[in-house]
Amino acid sequence: MGNASWYGPGFNGRKTANGEIFDSEALTAAHPHLPFGSLVRVVNTEQGNLNWYVFNDRGPYQEGREIDVSYRVAGNSVLSTRA
Numbered sequence: 001m002g003n004a005s006w007y008g009p010g011f012n013g014r015k016t017a018n019g020e021i022f023d024s025e026a027l028t029a030a031h032p033h034l035p036f037g038s039l040v041r042v043v044n045t046e047q048g049n050l051n052w053y054v055f056n057d058r059g060p061y062q063e064g065r066e067i068d069v070s071y072r073v074a075g076n077s078v079l080s081t082r083a
Contacts, residue, residue: 002066004029004042006074016057024071030057031067040067051076 012024018036022028029040038055053073060068 003064004067004069005060005062005065006069006071009071012071018056020056022057022070026070027051027053027073028056029053029067029069029073030059031055032058032060042067042069042073049076 007022007024007030009024011022014022016022016028016030029042031038031040034040034055036055039052040055041050041052043050051073053069055067057068060066
Protein backbone atom coordinates (compact mmCIF):
# COMPACT_ATOMS: atom_id res chain seq x y z
CA MET A 1 0.00 0.00 0.00
CA GLY A 2 1.28 3.46 -0.80
CA ASN A 3 0.76 6.78 -2.50
CA ALA A 4 0.12 7.42 -6.18
CA SER A 5 0.72 10.43 -8.40
CA TRP A 6 -0.46 11.18 -11.93
CA TYR A 7 1.33 12.13 -15.13
CA GLY A 8 1.15 15.79 -16.07
CA PRO A 9 -0.08 16.89 -19.51
CA GLY A 10 3.47 17.20 -20.86
CA PHE A 11 3.80 13.40 -21.09
CA ASN A 12 0.89 12.84 -23.49
CA GLY A 13 2.14 11.51 -26.84
CA ARG A 14 5.60 10.56 -25.55
CA LYS A 15 6.93 7.00 -25.61
CA THR A 16 6.59 4.96 -22.45
CA ALA A 17 9.35 2.66 -21.22
CA ASN A 18 7.77 -0.31 -23.00
CA GLY A 19 7.64 1.59 -26.31
CA GLU A 20 3.94 2.46 -26.36
CA ILE A 21 2.83 6.04 -26.90
CA PHE A 22 1.52 7.47 -23.64
CA ASP A 23 -2.15 8.40 -23.80
CA SER A 24 -3.38 10.44 -20.85
CA GLU A 25 -6.89 9.04 -21.47
CA ALA A 26 -5.76 5.39 -21.25
CA LEU A 27 -6.19 3.34 -18.09
CA THR A 28 -2.47 2.82 -17.45
CA ALA A 29 0.11 3.19 -14.72
CA ALA A 30 3.87 3.22 -14.12
CA HIS A 31 5.93 1.31 -11.55
CA PRO A 32 9.68 1.27 -10.94
CA HIS A 33 10.23 -2.49 -11.36
CA LEU A 34 7.08 -4.62 -11.80
CA PRO A 35 6.87 -6.27 -15.23
CA PHE A 36 5.10 -4.45 -18.05
CA GLY A 37 1.60 -5.80 -18.51
CA SER A 38 1.16 -6.46 -14.79
CA LEU A 39 -2.18 -5.43 -13.38
CA VAL A 40 -2.48 -3.22 -10.34
CA ARG A 41 -5.52 -2.76 -8.14
CA VAL A 42 -5.79 0.88 -7.09
CA VAL A 43 -8.01 1.66 -4.11
CA ASN A 44 -8.95 5.07 -2.79
CA THR A 45 -9.30 4.29 0.90
CA GLU A 46 -11.17 7.54 1.57
CA GLN A 47 -13.89 6.93 -1.04
CA GLY A 48 -13.78 3.15 -1.32
CA ASN A 49 -13.23 3.22 -5.11
CA LEU A 50 -11.49 0.18 -6.60
CA ASN A 51 -10.18 -0.22 -10.16
CA TRP A 52 -7.62 -2.31 -12.09
CA TYR A 53 -4.95 -0.83 -14.39
CA VAL A 54 -2.02 -2.14 -16.44
CA PHE A 55 1.63 -1.10 -16.08
CA ASN A 56 3.22 0.16 -19.30
CA ASP A 57 5.87 2.55 -18.00
CA ARG A 58 8.53 3.14 -15.34
CA GLY A 59 8.25 5.59 -12.49
CA PRO A 60 7.41 7.43 -10.41
CA TYR A 61 10.66 9.15 -9.67
CA GLN A 62 9.40 11.15 -6.70
CA GLU A 63 10.13 10.01 -3.16
CA GLY A 64 7.09 8.66 -1.32
CA ARG A 65 5.14 7.59 -4.43
CA GLU A 66 4.53 3.94 -5.29
CA ILE A 67 2.99 4.36 -8.76
CA ASP A 68 2.19 6.99 -11.37
CA VAL A 69 -1.19 6.82 -13.12
CA SER A 70 -2.63 8.42 -16.22
CA TYR A 71 -4.79 11.53 -16.05
CA ARG A 72 -7.88 9.45 -16.78
CA VAL A 73 -7.14 7.10 -13.89
CA ALA A 74 -6.72 10.08 -11.59
CA GLY A 75 -9.91 11.63 -12.96
CA ASN A 76 -11.89 8.46 -12.23
CA SER A 77 -11.91 9.61 -8.59
CA VAL A 78 -9.43 6.93 -7.67
CA LEU A 79 -6.92 9.38 -6.21
CA SER A 80 -7.42 11.59 -3.24
CA THR A 81 -6.89 15.31 -3.67
CA ARG A 82 -4.67 15.38 -0.58
CA ALA A 83 -0.94 15.69 -1.14
